[in-house]
Amino acid sequence: GAGVSQSPSNKVTEKGKDVELRCDPISGHTALYWYRQRLGQGLEFLIYFQGNSAPDKSGLPSDRFSAERTGESVSTLTIQRTQQEDSAVYLCASSLGLAGGGNEQFFGPGTRLTVL
């Protein structure tokens, strides 16, 4: 596709439910990132995938958060037993990775998650 796509664009869920967010990166981009952005705040790094290397999960806030990526394509971010403080916009970005030089990141439109 032309850009990074994310689905769903909006998700409202009840506290305690699990949610799965999806990201389709730009074709050919080996690096994929997930960020969380709370209202009025900056971006909070969650996880990074680079090719077939082990992902950097250092930003995941708790063991309720996990993410997977199949090869260099789609990624899913799963939040189990959602809490109200999980409410935020979840942004995915992709880039050419280390071989891409500058490491400019291309962002998707985000998924706005609301936990009631």
Place this chain on the structure above:
Amino acid sequence: SQQGEEDPQALSIQEGENATMNCSYKTSINNLQWYRQNSGRGLVHLILIRSNEREKHSGRLRVTLDTSKKSSSLLITASRAADTASYFCATRGSNYKLTFGKGTLLTVNP
């Protein structure tokens, strides 16, 4: 802790005026990037400046970098109402990670 910190947090100007936003960071960097975000959704990459560069231009944008002061500035000249957005700086160190600041909310009044 936050690597990049933008200043001011909010800026309101009239159309046609110039807007200047600043970013300070703490550790050594490989490059520094500026992004724009409209309506709290996806970010758009604006410009990248490498650690060995001091100034860079792109259209109405001018970015400076002072590695001795660990600071950068973004100047938008002849601002337009459509420039209204949040602007973030992001620093890249020796690895792949970008660390974002909290952003400057720019409002350009018609």
